[in-house]
Amino acid sequence: MSADWLEVHAGDAPLIVGFPHTGTDIPAEIEAGLVSPWLARKDADWWIDRLYAFARELGATTVRTRLSRTVIDVNRDPSGASLYPGQATTELCPTTTFDGEPLYRGGAEPDAAEIAARRERWFSPYHAEIEAQIARLKTRYGAVVFYDAHSIRSRIPRLFEGELPHFNIGTNGGATCAPELAAGVAAACDRPGYRHVVDGRFKGGWATRRYGRPDEGVHAIQMELACRAYLDEPDSEVGPDNWPAPFDEARASACRAVLGEVLSACLAFAETRS
Incomplete structure (x- = not known):
């Protein structure tokens, strides 16, 4: 299935991979009110759908929106409640970048009616x-893993201190999946040259928290990759001249090998529970 903004590939394995932030499309009527098209796309999860293209070969179902997260962030609580109270974050319809830069020209920010329409x-x-x-998959297998795929720049002082580990695994404190799944994913990430953490700064967004119902056979887990794991991330401040960095096949290949083990661990877990 596909629509002008939504891409769905229905696989046969008990694994769904979500891509909520890889899109860059912005309707013209929304773009007209933005400060800069580049700023509006700055915080995309760059190249993540390309990095995980192998998931379909494993039989995974993939769901991806082509829309920029600036239009609407499908990984935020639709009520507008913060997923990380007390910490800096962005809204359901973001008005700033991760770095705090305003996205809209004065007076063009979406109001309540516009947010509801989006x-x-x-x-x-x-x-x-x-x-x-x-x-569909739960009817067939009885157990399903929902894996939400993300990435973010390794250093964003407004959101977190220092440099993120390469692999940031989120289970909302163990609430969204069985501990065996989290342990299997963490073990797959335990590779020389990489660092990983479970429920560090990123504990899982709204999708992970919504779909993670382990007592009902639905296990959800989020993977937030630090961008340097798969591309040559700039050492200096990012700008239109250096961001997004080009897809780096050599670096991506090594990271993809780890992610292959990660998704294989998800499938092995689901099959044991089916």
């Missing part, structure tokens, strides 16, 4: 599709 047009259908795929 939620109905894009947010709800995205999640309805994920729910439908979970139901």
Whole structure:
């Protein structure tokens, strides 16, 4: 299935991979109110759908929105409640970048009615599709893993101190999946040259928290990759001249090998529970 903004590949394995932030499309009427098209795309999860292209070969279902997260962030609580109270973050319809730069020209920020319209047009259908795929696979297998794929720059002082580990695994403190799944994913990430953490700064976004119902056979886990794991991340401040960095096949290949083990661990777990 596909739409002008939503891409769905229905696989046969008990694994769903979500790509909520790889899109860069912005409707013209929204882009007209933005400060800069580059700023509006700055915080995309660059190249992540390309990095995980092998997931389909494993039989995984993939769900991806082509829309920029600036239009609407489908990994935020639709009520507007913060996923990380007391910490800097961005909204359901972001008005700033991760670095705090304003996205909209003065007076062009989306109001409550506009946010509600975007939620109905894009947010709800995205999640309805994920729910439908979970139901389809759960009927067949009894147990399903939902894996939410993300990336972020390694250093963003407004959001976190220092440099992120390469692999940031989120289970909302163990609430969204069985401990065996989290342990299997962490073991797959334990490779020379890489660092990983479970439930560090990123504990899982709204999708992971919503779909993680381990007592019902739905196990959700988020992977937030530090961008340097798969591309040549600039040492200096990022700008239009150096970001996004080009896809680095050599660096991506090594990271992809680890991610292959990660998704294989997810599949092995689901099959033991089916």
